[in-house]
Amino acid sequence: MAEAFGDRLGERIRQLGPLCVGIDPSREQLVAWGRGDDITGLEFFMLQMLESCVDVAVAVKPQVAYFERFGSRGFAALERLIAEARSAGVVVVGDAKRGDIGSTNDGYAGAWLHDSSPLAVDALTVTPYLGLHALESLFRAADASGRGVFVVVASSNDEGRVVQTALTSSGESVEDWHFRQIAERNERGGGLLGTVGAVVGATRSHPRFPLEEMRGPFLVPGVGAQGATANDVGRMFAKCPKGSVLVNASRAVSGAGPERRGINDAARRLRDDLTEALL
Amino acid sequence: MAEAFGDRLGERIRQLGPLCVGIDPSREQLVAWGRGDDITGLEFFMLQMLESCVDVAVAVKPQVAYFERFGSRGFAALERLIAEARSAGVVVVGDAKRGDIGSTNDGYAGAWLHDSSPLAVDALTVTPYLGLHALESLFRAADASGRGVFVVVASSNDEGRVVQTALTSSGESVEDWHFRQIAERNERGGGLLGTVGAVVGATRSHPRFPLEEMRGPFLVPGVGAQGATANDVGRMFAKCPKGSVLVNASRAVSGAGPERRGINDAARRLRDDLTEALL
Numbered sequence: 001m002a003e004a005f006g007d008r009l010g011e012r013i014r015q016l017g018p019l020c021v022g023i024d025p026s027r028e029q030l031v032a033w034g035r036g037d038d039i040t041g042l043e044f045f046m047l048q049m050l051e052s053c054v055d056v057a058v059a060v061k062p063q064v065a066y067f068e069r070f071g072s073r074g075f076a077a078l079e080r081l082i083a084e085a086r087s088a089g090v091v092v093v094g095d096a097k098r099g100d101i102g103s104t105n106d107g108y109a110g111a112w113l114h115d116s117s118p119l120a121v122d123a124l125t126v127t128p129y130l131g132l133h134a135l136e137s138l139f140r141a142a143d144a145s146g147r148g149v150f151v152v153v154a155s156s157n158d159e160g161r162v163v164q165t166a167l168t169s170s171g172e173s174v175e176d177w178h179f180r181q182i183a184e185r186n187e188r189g190g191g192l193l194g195t196v197g198a199v200v201g202a203t204r205s206h207p208r209f210p211l212e213e214m215r216g217p218f219l220v221p222g223v224g225a226q227g228a229t230a231n232d233v234g235r236m237f238a239k240c241p242k243g244s245v246l247v248n249a250s251r252a253v254s255g256a257g258p259e260r261r262g263i264n265d266a267a268r269r270l271r272d273d274l275t276e277a278l279l
Numbered sequence: 280m281a282e283a284f285g286d287r288l289g290e291r292i293r294q295l296g297p298l299c300v301g302i303d304p305s306r307e308q309l310v311a312w313g314r315g316d317d318i319t320g321l322e323f324f325m326l327q328m329l330e331s332c333v334d335v336a337v338a339v340k341p342q343v344a345y346f347e348r349f350g351s352r353g354f355a356a357l358e359r360l361i362a363e364a365r366s367a368g369v370v371v372v373g374d375a376k377r378g379d380i381g382s383t384n385d386g387y388a389g390a391w392l393h394d395s396s397p398l399a400v401d402a403l404t405v406t407p408y409l410g411l412h413a414l415e416s417l418f419r420a421a422d423a424s425g426r427g428v429f430v431v432v433a434s435s436n437d438e439g440r441v442v443q444t445a446l447t448s449s450g451e452s453v454e455d456w457h458f459r460q461i462a463e464r465n466e467r468g469g470g471l472l473g474t475v476g477a478v479v480g481a482t483r484s485h486p487r488f489p490l491e492e493m494r495g496p497f498l499v500p501g502v503g504a505q506g507a508t509a510n511d512v513g514r515m516f517a518k519c520p521k522g523s524v525l526v527n528a529s530r531a532v533s534g535a536g537p538e539r540r541g542i543n544d545a546a547r548r549l550r551d552d553l554t555e556a557l558l
Contacts, residue, residue, distance in 0.1 A: 024383075026382070026385065063386065065377070065379060065383045065386030065387045066383075068387065068398070069386050069390040069396065070396075071354055071398045072351045072357075073351070075350055075351035078351075079350055079351055097409070098344070099406060101435065101439075103305070104345075104376075105344070106306075107344030107347065108344045110348035111350070117348065117349075117350060118350035118351065119347070119350045127409065128408060129406040129407060129431060129434075129439065130376070130438065131438025131442070132441075133438040134439065152408060155408075155409045159381070159409065159410025159411070160408065160410040162448075163407065163408055163410070163442065163445075163447075166442075167445055167446045169445075174441075
């Protein structure tokens with residue numbers, strides 16, 4: 001069994017800071033950089049973002065939807081990005097929000113969490129509408145190879161609140177139920193921070209569940225363009241272990257492009273603010 | 280505005296029956312057919328399934344996870360399957376269970392629901408943990424091109440029940456809330472059956488919401504290998520309009536392979552049973 005993803009990520013965050021740079025080659029973004037909305041524009045964008053941030057970002061998070069819109073050619077570009085990032089020593093979080101019944105999740109585990117796959121990433125985002133426990137085959141594949149899985153528990157957007165705040169038969173909210181189940185699974189794995197993390201929007205109010213008890217890493221979107229600040233994140237995760245919080249920023253970094261110096265400066269300022277607030 | 284997907288699908292189902300054949304090239308399936316667990320085995324499987332069912336299945340439903348495990352090469356195979364199915368006049372449901380925040384869903388809409396994409400399908404499955412209303416960009420893309428979106432509301436597996444039966448702040452269950460919201464959106468679109476459908480497992484007990492009021496198509500997994508029968512489906516949807524129910528079977532069909540005659544016979548028997556129970 002490899003070292004758990006949470007512990008491995010925690011060490012890297014304490015060395016390099018908590019910044020994850022989102023790589024979101026949307027049509028709007030490519031156009032804003034004066035590029036064509038095509039595979040050539042996408043490849044320029046993804047490599048420019050990676051190479052501009054490689055010394056200040058502990059991780060990058062490609063948003064798979066924006067690659068998928070180009071079909072198999074988009075996935076070939078994503079494979080290239082993953083290979084380049086990993087050879088540069090940058091943690092790769094595949095932001096794919098996958099999730100299905102158990103047998104189908106075996107397929108997604110094969111795609112994202114097995115050494116032999118061209119899409120193998122350090123961690124994958126998943127959604128639990130078909131059941132947290134249906135994701136177990138992904139968790140086990142991640143356990144086996146030291147990879148991680150971030151379950152979307154409390155998303156950064158408002159539309160998700162109807163489901164996430166609904167009350168389960170145990171009387172706790174859907175989000176609290178997920179935090180507690182994840183905590184129990186990570187506890188069984190031993191170590192300080194386990195395989196299973198949670199996505200928690202920085203734009204959310206503090207959940208009732210004590211986040212410091214989840215024993216896993218957090219992936220936190222919502223800083224910058226979506227409105228939250230480094231200090232908001234610092235307050236929400238104040239009691240959590242140092243290194244357990246990975247904070248994503250996308251437009252706040254790419255918006256300073258397309259020149260490398262601008263991108264690097266924006267990422268460095270964010271990294272420094274986040275380091276001060278969290279480490 | 281094109282004819283709504285639900286009405287278009289309903290006409291086809293009334294002509295050809297309600298059978299959707301799932302194309303699930305899992306490792307286990309390829310091995311069971313005596314094929315290698317590789318892209319060559321996958322392509323043999325997908326084309327054998329399509330060509331064997333083309334006269335008895337109104338639709339096919341490739342499970343994207345099993346293509347995704349081969350990365351960009353798997354997506355190239357999926358593009359080929361989609362093209363072949365559509366040129367044979369078979370409806371294609373992309374079973375991808377996508378779902379994210381609104382801006383990201385624009386990317387998924389571009390991938391699956393725009394004419395120019397190599398992955399363009401007739402309908403896409405999505406999950407609503409990040410909010411049904413965050414899926415609106417997918418619904419709008421589908422409206423514009425006569426495509427459909429099936430929202431997973433009540434999945435066939437047991438693990439999803441914690442979330443799907445939780446109580447929203449309005450006091451109704453998460454699944455009932457989704458049925459009602461989908462009904463309201465379809466009603467605004469006019470027509471008998473609208474753009475937005477629901478995935479409802481045949482293995483579930485009858486929901487409280489009156490399904491005949493949803494005004495959209497249903498995609499029903501769980502028949503055959505998962506345990507439900509054609510008569511179970513007939514009872515659950517007894518009050519719904521003729522043609523509004525598309526029933527998926529995967530292993531119950533592929534298990535009769537790899538010979539074409541066996542596959543076709545199994546699919547035909549299922550189609551006949553489903554037609555009797557539903558039409």
